Amino acid sequence: MTTSASPKFDADYVATLREVLDIAVEQIAVEHRTPATKAKMAETIVRNAAEGVTDAGDLVSQAVAAGVGGAP
Incomplete structure (x- = not known):
């Protein structure tokens, strides 16, 4: 079994x-600002940061895209 090391922040x-x-949460509709x-959105941010995305604007955009429709 192969395990990958978790990034250390x-x-x-x-x-x-x-x-x-x-910042990202403020950019989605109020009705979608649920814990889910x-x-x-947080998972999207952490995943992209772990993959090497360092630009805050890019991280915000990716998180907004993930949260704009709400969570199922």
């Missing part, structure tokens, strides 16, 4: 990712 970077999430949608 320091506290400052986690705080930055949280700010990215807050926020979790989906």
Whole structure:
């Protein structure tokens, strides 16, 4: 079985990712700002950051795209 190492984000970077999430959530419709949608958006941000995306604007755009329709 192969396991991949989880990325290690320091506290400052986690705080930055949280700010990215807050900015992204403000850009979706109020009715979609549910815990499930926020979790989906957060997962998108973390996944993309782990893949090497470092531009905050790109992370926000990707999170908004994930959350714009809400979560199932």
